Structure formats: C-alpha cells, structure tokens
Amino acid sequence: MTAHTLAGALADDGRRRIFAAIVLGATSAAQVAERTGLPARVVLTGVRRLTDAGLVAGADGALTADEASLRAAARDSRPADNADPAADPVLRTFLRGDVLVGLPAQPKRRRVLLTHIAERSFEPGARYPERAVDEALKAWCAAGGSDHATLRRYLVDEQLLTRAHGIYQRP
Template identity: 35%
Template sequence: MPHPTQIVSALADPARLALYARVVGAGPGGVPAEEVRGGGARERKRLARLADAGLVREDGDRVVAEPEVFAAALEEQRPVDRDPVDSLFHDGRLTSLPVRRELRHRVFGRVTERFFAPGAKYTEKQVNAALLSCCDDPSSMRRHLVDGGYLVRNDEGSVYQRAAGS
C-alpha cells in the first residue's frame, strides 16, 4: 500500500490531479484507457504515476479510480494497539493525570518502572528529584505512589523503595 506522502505527491501536479479528477468523475466505469494513452507520452507518464500511487488501475480497456487507497493508506499509518498511557506523556513528562482509575494506576506503574529500580532504596529528596523530571507536583505523585502500593516507606518515613511486584 502506498504511503500517504506518495499519494499526495502524485496528486500535487495539476495535470495529474486533472487526470485523476477525470477518472473519478467518470464514475465506477472509469474512462477508456485508449483515451488516456492517446494523450501522448506525458499523459501516459501521468497515468503511470497515478497507478504507482494506487490511485487508479487499468481494468481491461478502462482506467478506473481506486478510492479505497486513501482509507488503506491511513489505516496503515495508524499505530497498532497504541497504549493510551503514551498519550498522557509529552517529551517524557506527564501532561495530565487521568480520572479513570485503571488508567491512573497504569500511569503510576509506568512512573514506578521508569524511575525506581527493584530493591534500591531512595531518600525522600531522591524520590522527589526523580519525580520532578516527569511531573509538576512530585510530592503529590509520591503520595499517589505510596498510597497506591507502588512505593513503600520505612517506619520513619525517610527511606522509600519500590514495592515488591510493582
């Protein structure tokens, strides 16, 4: 399937765009191929470029449009199974904390995995410094991680570490 830029590039030339419009305007039956080929070498070259981009095809003695190429090209460009958590981060920083509990917990899990190694111990200052690199309110995020069971604090509250299984 052609890349969207290949499709746009094929239609960027006014003469190719006019040829494509003529084929599309003719409806599902298209236009006679001989009518297009009879336009000379330049017209044949335009037709070849449109065909290479998947916009038209020769069907026997006719040239017909392939309008489904647009949807197919877009579908191919969509990320497959994109993680919704990814959309909440921009340049590594959390842009908003989701309201939905499940998504919120996935964000907490992502932050925990990214900044805190299993078994390592961190002071509150180290935790805040790490969290500051991904969010504007590291103290709130630290509390969310502790309350959610992602980080555990020692009895004195001075040492943090990643909770087992998180």
C-alpha cells in the same frame, strides 16, 4: 502501498488533479483530460503512475479510485502496539518531553502514564527515602500538570512503588 509511495504519487500537481478528477467521477482518460485541462499524454502518464502506486484501478477501462488499497495503506501505517513509548497516545497527550501536563481521569490511561513515570524515575529493587522520591517526581510536575505528592500517592496506590517506614521501592 506505503506512505512514501502515496506521497510520491501525489507529489505532482498534475497527478493530484488527475486523481481528484477520478475521485469526482471521471471514468476515462478523455474525461479526466476534459475536466483537468491537461494534455492527453500527461493524463495517460499520470494515470499509469497512479495505477502503479495503487491509487487508481482501471477495471474494464473504467477508472476508479482504489479505495481498498487506500484503506489498507491507512491501516498498515498505524504504529504497532509495541512501538516506542513516546508514540503511545496517552503519553503524547499528557507529557511534553519528560514533563507532565495533566493526569488522565480514566484509571487505565492513568496507569499507562504512571507506569511510564515509575520506569523512568526509579530502578527496580532500589530503596529511596521520601525526599528522593519527591525530588524525582517534582521534575515531572514542573509544568503544573499535577503535584509531586499526588503523583507519589497514585504510584503507591497503583502498587508501582511500595512504601514501608518512609522508604519507597519499585517492585
């Protein structure tokens, strides 16, 4: 079941009422009709649509919510680990667009954020004077989530930038 299928199945008010009645214990179309006040024909059509979508199971005539199908849909809708960087929860938490709103305290999360900033700001192998590094990092710090000097120090400490004689380079 996809999110689109789920949304389509529950887009109708009548089907939502039918699904709610089943979740709350109605096990037959007659019980669903009684609890929802919907005509039997509407209930039967709604149950069929919910069953086709994978929300309802009708084993042995007893209607139940298909919890396994719902769990699978929730699991399958999660973004993959190699998804777009903007989908990374660390980046979503600490960035607004290309502006830093804070620095994570946890080193692993901070490393994810710093790697993103280094990749977006500096070309590998290019040499940058300190002033150019500061200017690139000031843009990230516009919201006051950190200052450019702290960010520069973290990038060097994490070896995402190297420093020699006032010249910085991304390895």
